[in-house]
Amino acid sequence: MNIRMEAIGTTLVVKPEGEIDQSCAAELRSDIDREIHRCHIKNLILDFGGVTFMDSSGIGLIIGRYKQLKALGGKTIIIRPQPQVDKILELSGLKKLVECG
Amino acid sequence: MENYMRLEFPSKSQNESLARSVVGVFATQLDLTVEELADIKTAVSEAVTNAIIHGYANTKGTVEIIGRISGNEIAITITDTGSGIPDIDLAMQPLYSGSADEDRSGMGFTVMESFMDTLKVDSEPGKGTSVTMTKRVGVDAYA
Numbered sequence: 001m002n003i004r005m006e007a008i009g010t011t012l013v014v015k016p017e018g019e020i021d022q023s024c025a026a027e028l029r030s031d032i033d034r035e036i037h038r039c040h041i042k043n044l045i046l047d048f049g050g051v052t053f054m055d056s057s058g059i060g061l062i063i064g065r066y067k068q069l070k071a072l073g074g075k076t077i078i079i080r081p082q083p084q085v086d087k088i089l090e091l092s093g094l095k096k097l098v099e100c101g
Numbered sequence: 102m103e104n105y106m107r108l109e110f111p112s113k114s115q116n117e118s119l120a121r122s123v124v125g126v127f128a129t130q131l132d133l134t135v136e137e138l139a140d141i142k143t144a145v146s147e148a149v150t151n152a153i154i155h156g157y158a159n160t161k162g163t164v165e166i167i168g169r170i171s172g173n174e175i176a177i178t179i180t181d182t183g184s185g186i187p188d189i190d191l192a193m194q195p196l197y198s199g200s201a202d203e204d205r206s207g208m209g210f211t212v213m214e215s216f217m218d219t220l221k222v223d224s225e226p227g228k229g230t231s232v233t234m235t236k237r238v239g240v241d242a243y244a
Binding site: 019021022023025029053055056057059060061063064083084087088091092 | 114115117118121135136139140142143146147150153154202204205206207208209211212215
């Protein structure tokens, strides 16, 4: 799992690459949270174009960030999910909470 | 076709990807779709994660996976000898998490149930947990 992040104003673009499971979720979470606090981020764009696999550990990770930013009046957006990722996003009901495209 | 496999590894989270990769390669002996393969790998990832973070929450142990192919069906059993589940019905409820970590979604069993055809959980507190999942492939391919 590699992760690239770029802050544009108060929006953070996060591009994870590889597989998201429980073994990397905690590290991914602390990397994202550090940038959220450091750059006073309100909105999060998760670019999942490079994510080849995700299990429910990723769902927990997204819900946690969504709640955090919602409390600040911000938004979470998921873009370019691959079919396997899209299916688990759908099952989790997360697509009703976050914009997904 | 009849075949089986057995895999055993220590309860380290790095082995989650090993587990789903090995079962995935085994499953490709069936004539399955990309989606069916992804479903199987995701379900295995959930069961192995449960074994590692719940079964062996404060301890270390061995996770065993047995896979069987019979006809167009794959059966996968994931077993730990960890803490066991005190209340299986509660644990299987969507969004219930037995973990204090707020970033656990509580979706593991829901994913297994949705992505596989059958799911059976046997558990005894103090003895461990065994999860058996089956999936018939190629059934809806041309439906």
